[in-house]
Amino acid sequence: MPVHLVKEVNGVPEVQLPSYLEEVSFRTLQLGCDYTNKFIQGTVSVIYSLTQLGDGTAFLKIIMQEREKFHPEINTINILFFGNLAEECARIVHQGDTIVVTGFVLEETSSSSEHDKNCLQLKMSPNESTAYVYVKYDTVISEEPVCLTVTPKYTYTPLNQLKHGSIVNVYGAVKFFKPPYQSRGTDYCSVVSIMDQSNAKLTCMLFSVNLETLPLIYKIGDIVRFHRLKIQQYKNEIQGVTTVGFSSLTFEGTLGTSVIPRTSSKIYTFTTDDQKIVEALRIWAANRISSSGALIKLSDVKGIKYFDLTCELVGKAKVDGSSVLLKVWDGTKLPFPSWKVLFEDGTLEGDADRITQLQNLTVDILVYDNHVALAKSLKVGTFLRIYSLHVKFQPAAAKELSDITHLEFHLHGGTSYGRGIKVLPENNSDVEELKRFLNSVDLAEHQQLKNICNLEYNISNSFSSQDFVSPCDLERCQQLSATVLTDHQYLETTPLSAILKHDAPQQYRIRAKLRSYEPQKLYQSVKLHCPKCHSLQEVPHESDLELVLQEVATEHPNPKLQNTSLYNSEIFTTQNQRERKIVVHFVKNDGILQIPGDTLIMIEGGILSEIYQLSKKFKGVIPVKSSQEDLIIHDLSVPFLIQGKTWHYGCKQCSKLKSMQNLNSLVKEASWTPVCIAQGFSAVPKNARFINSINIRSLGIVPLQYVFVMTFTLDDGTGTLKVYLMDCENFFQIPASEILNSDDLQKNMEMIMYMLCPPGKKIGEYPWLECFVKSYNVRNKVEQEICYRIFDTMVAEDLI
DNA sequence: TTAGGTTTGG
Numbered sequence: 001m002p003v004h005l006v007k008e009v010n011g012v013p014e015v016q017l018p019s020y021l022e023e024v025s026f027r028t029l030q031l032g033c034d035y036t037n038k039f040i041q042g043t044v045s046v047i048y049s050l051t052q053l054g055d056g057t058a059f060l061k062i063i064m065q066e067r068e069k070f071h072p073e074i075n076t077i078n079i080l081f082f083g084n085l086a087e088e089c090a091r092i093v094h095q096g097d098t099i100v101v102t103g104f105v106l107e108e109t110s111s112s113s114e115h116d117k118n119c120l121q122l123k124m125s126p127n128e129s130t131a132y133v134y135v136k137y138d139t140v141i142s143e144e145p146v147c148l149t150v151t152p153k154y155t156y157t158p159l160n161q162l163k164h165g166s167i168v169n170v171y172g173a174v175k176f177f178k179p180p181y182q183s184r185g186t187d188y189c190s191v192v193s194i195m196d197q198s199n200a201k202l203t204c205m206l207f208s209v210n211l212e213t214l215p216l217i218y219k220i221g222d223i224v225r226f227h228r229l230k231i232q233q234y235k236n237e238i239q240g241v242t243t244v245g246f247s248s249l250t251f252e253g254t255l256g257t258s259v260i261p262r263t264s265s266k267i268y269t270f271t272t273d274d275q276k277i278v279e280a281l282r283i284w285a286a287n288r289i290s291s292s293g294a295l296i297k298l299s300d301v302k303g304i305k306y307f308d309l310t311c312e313l314v315g316k317a318k319v320d321g322s323s324v325l326l327k328v329w330d331g332t333k334l335p336f337p338s339w340k341v342l343f344e345d346g347t348l349e350g351d352a353d354r355i356t357q358l359q360n361l362t363v364d365i366l367v368y369d370n371h372v373a374l375a376k377s378l379k380v381g382t383f384l385r386i387y388s389l390h391v392k393f394q395p396a397a398a399k400e401l402s403d404i405t406h407l408e409f410h411l412h413g414g415t416s417y418g419r420g421i422k423v424l425p426e427n428n429s430d431v432e433e434l435k436r437f438l439n440s441v442d443l444a445e446h447q448q449l450k451n452i453c454n455l456e457y458n459i460s461n462s463f464s465s466q467d468f469v470s471p472c473d474l475e476r477c478q479q480l481s482a483t484v485l486t487d488h489q490y491l492e493t494t495p496l497s498a499i500l501k502h503d504a505p506q507q508y509r510i511r512a513k514l515r516s517y518e519p520q521k522l523y524q525s526v527k528l529h530c531p532k533c534h535s536l537q538e539v540p541h542e543s544d545l546e547l548v549l550q551e552v553a554t555e556h557p558n559p560k561l562q563n564t565s566l567y568n569s570e571i572f573t574t575q576n577q578r579e580r581k582i583v584v585h586f587v588k589n590d591g592i593l594q595i596p597g598d599t600l601i602m603i604e605g606g607i608l609s610e611i612y613q614l615s616k617k618f619k620g621v622i623p624v625k626s627s628q629e630d631l632i633i634h635d636l637s638v639p640f641l642i643q644g645k646t647w648h649y650g651c652k653q654c655s656k657l658k659s660m661q662n663l664n665s666l667v668k669e670a671s672w673t674p675v676c677i678a679q680g681f682s683a684v685p686k687n688a689r690f691i692n693s694i695n696i697r698s699l700g701i702v703p704l705q706y707v708f709v710m711t712f713t714l715d716d717g718t719g720t721l722k723v724y725l726m727d728c729e730n731f732f733q734i735p736a737s738e739i740l741n742s743d744d745l746q747k748n749m750e751m752i753m754y755m756l757c758p759p760g761k762k763i764g765e766y767p768w769l770e771c772f773v774k775s776y777n778v779r780n781k782v783e784q785e786i787c788y789r790i791f792d793t794m795v796a797e798d799l800i
Numbered sequence: 801t802t803a804g805g806t807t808t809g810g
Contacts, residue, residue: 176805185802193805205803234804241803306807323810368810390808408810416807744808 002126003088003167005228005245007267008098008134015244017132021102026066026077029106029120039102040122042066045076050090053082060086062093064101078109078121084165085126091166092133103129154227154269156277160198162231162238170229170240171277172196173253173285174222176203179387179420180214181370183207190214191415194224197284204229204240206248212264213247218385218424219308221253221289223281225261225274251278255286257429295430298363299332301391301407302755306417309386310430312438313378314362315350317343324375326365328384329358330434331441338363338407339394350380360446365389367421369413374421383431386411388419395750405754482756482767485509486730487792491772497718504775504786512716513766514757519710522749526736528704529726530651536709539740540637540649546608548637549623553605557583558626566661567602568593582606584614585624585631602631602660615642622660630659633699640701645741650701658700706737712790714771715763723773723788731794752795769793 006013021039029040042064050060060081079101081089093099104122124131157168172194183189187207192215195201204226208214215224230243249261249268259278261270296307315327325341327350341364348355355362365386367375378384392408411419424431491509499508519525528537562569567585574580585602586593593599596617602624603611615621621642624631633640636655639647710725729735732752739745758766771793778785 178803178805183802187802189802191803191805203805207802237804239804320810366810388807392808410808410810412808412810414807415803415805417805419807 002085002130003092004130004132005092005167006132006134007245013134017100026075029077031106031108031120033106035104035106037102039100040064040077040104041098041100042077044093044095044097044099047090047093047095050086057082058084058086058090060090062089062099064099079104079124080121081124081131083126085124085129085131087165088167089131089133093131098134100132100134101129102132156225158198158200159194159196159202160200162200162202162240164231164233164238166231167228167243168231168240169225169227170194170196170202171223171225171281172202173281173289174217174220174224175201175289176220176418177217178415178418179217179422180208180211181415181420182373188214190217191418192217192224195285195289196281199288202238202240204242206240206242206246208242208246210264215248215250216262216264217250218422218428218430219253219295221285223251223253223278223285225249225251225277251282252429253282253285253289254429255282297332298330298334302335303751304391306388306390309384309389310424310434311384311386312434313350313380313382313384314358315348315355316375316378316380317348318376319343319366322368322372324367324372326367326375326378326384326386327355327362328365328386329362329438331361331438333361333446334363334407336393336405336407338409340364341366357443361441361443363407363409365409365411367411370415371411371413371419371421375411378421378423383424383426383428383434385422385424385430386420387422388417393747393751395747395754481511481770482796483769483771483793484796485770485772485792486794488772493770495718496714496716496721499721499773499775499788500719502775504777507772507774509770510714510716510721510773511768511770512714512721513763514769515713515715515720515763515766517710517712517753517757522746522753523740525708525710526740527707527709528649529707529709530654530702530704532651532654532702535651535653536707537649537704539706542608545638548634549607549611552623552625552634553580553582553607555605555625557581557604558628561626561631565591580605582610604631611642615644619643624660627659630661632659633657633701636701640699640703646706646735646737647741649704651704654702656700660699706735708732708736714769721773721788723771723790725790727790731790733794733797756795 004015006015017039020037022037024035024038024040026040026042044062045065046063048061050058053059062079062081063076064079066075066077101122101124104124105128107121107123109119109121123129154169156171157166159170159172162168162170173196174192175195176191176193178189178191180188180190185207187209188211190206191203192206193201193203206214215226217224225248226240227247228243228245229240231238231240233239247263247265247268249263249265249270251259251261259275261268295310296304298309298311301307309328309330311328311330313326313328315325317325317327319325319341325343388411390410390412392410393405394408395405411421426432426435488507488509491507493511494508496510496512499506499510526539528539529535530537557571562571562583562585565588567587569583569585572582572584574582583604584606585604587600587602588594589598597619599618600620600622601614601618602622603614604624604626606614606623611621611623622640623634623638623642625634626632633650636650636652636657640650641648705728708725708727708731712723712725714721714723725731727736729737732749734745734749739749756767756769771790773788774791775786775788778787
């Protein structure tokens, strides 16, 4: 570090110089002597302007006056600074400052000007020399703990003007932060991203041995002031890091709250200018930084995966070596039952009576790994903010009747997304508000309820309980729609009774509740739809695929069809079976092989598990077999292309299979690149872009689309209407092509259906759905029937 | 030095 700022309070520097340094006075300086481990100290009497030398190197000249004037005739000396040392000193050093320089080279001056009459100068180079600049803070004792009489003038650099290598003072609104955590090194670490009116963002890596010296940030939108932050480059972006003398102040970001700095520093400057900066930043950030001011309560966790919870700690227990249980409450009631975590008898800390009293309002949070140490140190009764708490929706396992749909709360290991726990002080405004709210909760009312949260509780009782939905939730369900119209908002709502009287075709906007739906087993709703002949087909079962592939695997690859201009081929022989041969053809792009992630492969003789493994590594897998003339696709009983988790099938009726050489023309057009894939076809669903990019029609295949096909029975009080839903991905915002291979997506869908049609509740408590419905005529052998289908409607985002 | 925002095992 070439330049250090040293805070000097009442003449006492807060940082001592390294003990191996020895002071030398001006008069003892002699050419040819070694000044390693020596320092010279003085007062800055003249600072020249920063200039550049012929080769562009920054240059600064300072004249230093010896503090103790032993010999008046030689009491000044020139100091020449070069490079970023010169730039830093030009910014920091003022006339009258005390400075200490080390690592200098003593040389004779060639100049003969007035100030250079002593003929000696000190040369300071960035790599060898160090300057310590002392900033004076003089205090007087008064009734106030500390009163500043001399205030250093700080300048603050806008975040869009930060330069690599500089040490700056900045203000910003917190866009993101990780609460301090123990790093793998010696220090605590906190990552803080800030923004200011320049709209630039700066991510800062803050380290400190003392937890207290890191900024006391409680939520996004807080305002921070950092002094002596070093700016450096990392991966083509600038970042801020702590440096010697770093200090910070933090202010609440909420408009109108008092501007009181949070800091561990006993001494700091804070002027009316600072107050204005904070207030201006608050106004700027109010509309631009989504603050966590609208804090999420336990009653709001519907459809949410991660959130920051402000709560009071009621109980604590050790569960096992890697996790701790926290029992917390925020005065609101969950919209679903939640889990109760088991722990060993006698390990629960907290007031047993209070824990029992609040049992219907507390949630169990399991805290893991790196958060365990902090969790163990928490005192029952303190107020906490738990950041990025994972709320996991666990749908009922149908086979196990003892299990019911419930919520789990996990604070996973790691610090991603600022995951962590912070103790909030009692005077924090959110805590004050929470305390007021907790005091207003009618505990007797909640105690009268049955313990519906207990997972061992009988399933039918818990679902039929009216207490399941708080009055607040009920109101929301009745007023808002759980679906959103994506077009035609101008249409007026038509009652279902009126629709039933009309002829088809018509289009309607309706508002109704989902009385029931089919199929109940959601995986049965996924079908394959042919856009050409409009047939609907079942998705082949894996066991059927396996049979076809095993049969093909017994056929012999044709060696003549290997290593062509289109692809390179490799033969693999299995060891555990009857030496089955698998041939993998790596398709080239314009004659060149790509990295696996960009490569299309064709596989001959592979069974399901092998194809599945290969699909994880390669961009796409096409199962093929050898004919006499060319490689050909299977008979479309198996997927013609496997891309990640999506297995693409072709319509057996509409496809007219051609040889694989037809892929050739397309590959020559260089369309086998991620760029081409990304260009896509805007009218085509996302999952079909890839197969279009390899122009699968050149192989004579008509691809089938994955769709959800469901029947909804809707009721608006005036009548009931059976409507079809056929949707690729728009209604649920879940791709039908991926759901069969994704547990997460299946859980999401179950959760959505649970919200739309909550089991065990009266229909009055169901949410409203606003939908567009079109009617159409279907003629069967006997009569004409009017059918209805949902369109241009999607599930509201807060349910997804 | 550490971390370098970008969630999941429990």
